[in-house]
Amino acid sequence: MLVRAISQRLLLLLGLAISLTTGQLSPQPEQVHLSVTNDPTQMVVTWVTQSPTNSTSVDYGTNRFDRSASGVQEKFVDGGSAKRVIYIHRAVMSGLRPGQRYVYRVGSELGWSDVFLFTATKSGSDWPARFAVYGDMGNTNGKSIPFLQKEAQSGDFDMVLHVGDFAYNMDTNNALVGDEFMRQVEPIAAYVPYMTCPGNHESAYNFSNYRRRFSMPGGDGEGSFFSFDYGPVHVISFSSEFYYYLDYGWKQAVYQFQWLEEDLQRANQNRANRPWIIAMAHRPMYCSNSDDPQHCTNADNLIRTGFPVGSKQRSRIFGSDYILGVEQLFYRYGVDLIFGAHEHSYERMWPVYNQKVCNSTTSSDNPYDNPPAPVHVITGSAGCVEGEDPFIPAGLPWSAFRSDDYGYTRMTVANATHLMLEQVSVDKGGQVIDSIVYVRNKHGSSAFNCV
Ligand SMILES: [Fe+2]
Structure with missing residues (x-):
């Protein structure tokens, strides 16, 4: 105990000494x-x-x-x-x-x-919006950073969506690691807007480093949940962490769920202007990693199903065995695409709802041509000190493409009907290892039929 206390003090003094010698104060x-x-x-x-x-x-x-x-x-x-x-x-x-x-x-x-x-953001919605999307990028082993810097400064994408887990961790060593990470991403984030959602690595002190260091629009005013329009897209960012850190209060998940429904109602009224609705939260509803039974093989994945109500009496009150499930809400309001991270890998799912794969039934051989269910993508391989996560060898029914190369996702929302996704492998020097064209001629819940 004494040794640990002394070593913590030494670390702190070392950090402060570095601060002084580099002029950080x-x-x-x-x-x-x-x-x-x-x-x-x-x-x-x-x-x-x-x-x-x-x-x-x-x-x-x-x-x-x-x-x-x-x-x-x-x-x-x-x-x-x-x-x-x-x-x-x-x-x-x-x-x-x-x-x-x-x-x-x-x-x-x-x-x-x-x-x-x-x-400056282009006006209206009739322009192709280009994003870099990734999660789980750390201060150590942030392998995607130089690739992202080059693309951001070359004007290759308009915006970053960082799907939670920053720095590892922003609070570490009295938040000196958070400072260092934010310096590392400045060559990206000072050139294109850097939009975020919280992950489990931000949980210390009730997510205070995350809440204060970023400036996200609307929602709860602290970046836990918010939305914005960008080109042909309505982007929704929300916190999966409200479902897990209940010590900080369970009401946050309720407020967020109410806000999500109201926001989705407004977004659907504006669907002619912003046809695509894309959501992101850190933890996945679908994945096939062997080290994460909590999310990938758990039929009661909390984000997906919500909380089990637990008794027949309460079930009668709520009208369901679960409350606050996001998958059903997103299906009801026609959310087209959901990004997650948390798994240190890339996985593209077949169109899926309620654990049932629903590929396109059109005559096209593209499963993403007007599919009757939302599409989920996990992109958590930007690089961090924890390395990569392994897969269940045979995959799960919704697994379409998987890679544990380090890298990030490019998304171009070209217009009202066409969206392109590419996965960039940093391990392979920037090579695109996966790509799809997602087509939707009609958006909204009436486009879904996967029950
Ligand atoms: Fe995570």
Whole structure:
């Protein structure tokens, strides 16, 4: 016990010593990252300083800094033993011309960041939206980072969806690991909006590092659940973790479920404008990894089915043996595609509902040509200290393609009817190892028929 206490103290002192020698306790901006709002004329920028500043602002413009906006500064106290403090700054660049390239820098009179570039969100929905999608990327062994940096800075995708599990962990070593990870992804996230959802590795101190370090639009206001429109897509991000960390309160899962239903109702009213609905949450409803019976082979997968009610009396009250199941909700509102991670691998499922595979019944030989069920994809192989996860050798009925190469997913939502997915293998130098074209001529629950 004493040895452990001494070694923890040594680690802390080492971390603080590194902080001092690298000048981290300074007002110099670092960890710069972007996020969208639901207004294409806005872009939010978030950054960190290690000491407080007397002002906080962003300078921006199309080729020179002819505009400036003040931001807000928040003192964040990590929950670790050192109660380490960082200062999180947020500012909104507004009045942007959709599709226009901008330059920007953030900071104060005490220090300015480098200059970064971004493209303002295009207006309307009639444009191909290009995403990089992945989860489970860490401070150590983050193998996809250089590939993602190159693509982000080359303008190859418009946005990142990071499907939970960051840094391993953001709170580790009094949140010094979180700082380091956010510096590592700055060459990606300062150039394209970096949209997120929480994973189990963010759970420390009630997810406080996750809730404070990102600036996601709407929802609960802290990035646990929110949605936004982007090109032909309505994107929904929600927390699978509310189903597992019940010590932090079970009501969060109820509030989120109510919000999900209301959001899906609104999204379906707007379906003519934003035909695709794509959802992401960290833990999978479907997978076939041999090391995860909690999710892959469990008929009571909590996200998929919800909580078992547990008694016949309560079943009569709720009208079902389960409550808060997301799969049935998504089926009822015609959610087209669901991304998960958590498994350190890539797996594309056949169209599936209630554990029944429902491939397309059209004359096309493409199982994803107007399939009568949603499509699930697990993309948790971006690279982390825990390595890759093994598969059940023969797979499960919904397994269509599996790989445990490190890598990430590219998604292009081309228009109202066509969506392309590609899986990039970092192990194979950026080679595409899987691709599909997902076609939907008609969106909404009436397109599903898999019971
Ligand atoms: Fe996870």
